[in-house]
Amino acid sequence: MNIPSFIFCALGLTLVTLRVDAQCSSCSSCISCVVGPPDYLCPTPPTTLEVYAPHESYCTRFYKCVNGKAVEGRCPSGTFFNPVQKLCCPDESLCYRSNPCVLPVPECANCANQFVNSEMLASAFFICNCDGTGVTNQCPMAFDPCTNSTVQLVFTDGNCDPPEEITTTTTEETTTTTTEEETTTTVEETTTTTEEETTTTTEEETTTTTEEETTVEG
Known part of the structure; x- marks a missing residue:
C-alpha cells in the first residue's frame, strides 16, 4: 500500500x-x-x-x-x-x-x-x-x-x-504462578508418603531376619 x-x-x-x-x-x-x-x-x-x-x-x-x-x-x-x-x-x-x-x-x-x-x-x-x-x-x-x-x-x-506484549506478559505470569504452586504441593505429598513406607518396611524385615539366623546357629 x-x-x-x-x-x-x-x-x-x-x-x-x-x-x-x-x-x-x-x-x-x-x-x-x-x-x-x-x-x-x-x-x-x-x-x-x-x-x-x-x-x-x-x-x-x-x-x-x-x-x-x-x-x-x-x-x-x-x-x-x-x-x-x-x-x-x-x-x-x-x-x-x-x-x-x-x-x-x-x-x-x-x-x-x-x-x-x-x-x-x-x-x-x-x-x-x-x-x-x-x-x-x-x-x-x-x-x-x-x-x-x-x-x-x-x-x-x-x-x-x-499492544500484544502487554497482554501476553500478564497471561504468562499468571500461568507460571499457578503451575508452581500445584507442582510444589504434589512433590511434598509424594516425598512424605515414600519416606514413611520405606522406613517401616526396612526396619521390620531387618529385625526378623537377624533373629531367625541367630536362633539356628545356637
Whole structure:
C-alpha cells in the first residue's frame, strides 16, 4: 500500500510522520463506510482498561468505552471535554476540533474495507469513505487502574486494543504462578508418603531376619 506520509493534529494528539507537499483534501459529501458510534475506539472485552474519547461533533460530549461499546456522555453545563485529561473542564478553549485530514486510500474504494491501518504508526488508521479516500484517526490512550499507568492502544483487526506484549506478559505470569504452586504441593505429598513406607518396611524385615539366623546357629 502506497499512502503518503503526513503531519497532523487531531483530538489533542499529534501524529508525526514525514511531511508531504500535497495538502489534505476536503470532502463534505464523502460517504463514510462506517456508521454509528465509534465502537472501534474501544478495546475488546473483557478488560479493566478505562477509555474515553472526544465526540466527533460536540465539544460538550464524549464517549466512554463500556464492554467494547462507545457510550455517549455529556459534560455538565458550562464545561467542555478535555481529551488529554479525560475530564470536563470550564475552559471554552477546549471547544476546538481541527478539520479531519482526508487522503487517497485505494483500499477504501467502494467500501472494500471499513478501515485501513497506517504504515507509519501502529495507533493510527484510516476510516474509509466509499470514494476511495480515508479519514485519518488515532487510537486513544487508555488508563490501567491495576498499574496506575496509561497505555497507548494500537489499531488491530478493526478496533483499538492494547499492544500484544502487554497482554501476553500478564497471561504468562499468571500461568507460571499457578503451575508452581500445584507442582510444589504434589512433590511434598509424594516425598512424605515414600519416606514413611520405606522406613517401616526396612526396619521390620531387618529385625526378623537377624533373629531367625541367630536362633539356628545356637
